[in-house]
Amino acid sequence: MVKLTRREFLKLAAAGAAVATIPAAGRWLEPALAQEPKYWIVVCNGPTCAYMGGDKILEAVKSELGIDVGETTPDNKFHLETQPCLGACGTAPNMVVEDKLYSHMTPEKVKRILSELK
Numbered sequence: 001m002v003k004l005t006r007r008e009f010l011k012l013a014a015a016g017a018a019v020a021t022i023p024a025a026g027r028w029l030e031p032a033l034a035q036e037p038k039y040w041i042v043v044c045n046g047p048t049c050a051y052m053g054g055d056k057i058l059e060a061v062k063s064e065l066g067i068d069v070g071e072t073t074p075d076n077k078f079h080l081e082t083q084p085c086l087g088a089c090g091t092a093p094n095m096v097v098e099d100k101l102y103s104h105m106t107p108e109k110v111k112r113i114l115s116e117l118k
């Protein structure tokens, strides 16, 4: 059995997957999609990114958005998570916004990227 995260499930559902085959999905799917943050940000906190300054990247995102890990901005636009490795250690430090990988991150790049998305 394939186990999906809530985010993966909602993305599949939004793409038109056969959610009707999942019992009771319809009851909560619509409100769940409506509440889904627009941008999921994942900052890598794995060892290579940490060594390359990943903690400064995480702090910059938290500071720019005014939220902590696991939280969503009040306007429901950004949600912040961390992950122990994004599989791109050679370009550390990294973060992902939705499906896009941002590499060689700096706090200045965080500010620029987030201001473009706001």
Ligand code: FES
Binding pocket: 044, 045, 046, 047, 048, 049, 050, 084, 085, 086, 087, 088, 089, 090, 092, 093, 094
């Ligand atoms: S430790 Fe960050 S991408 Fe691997």
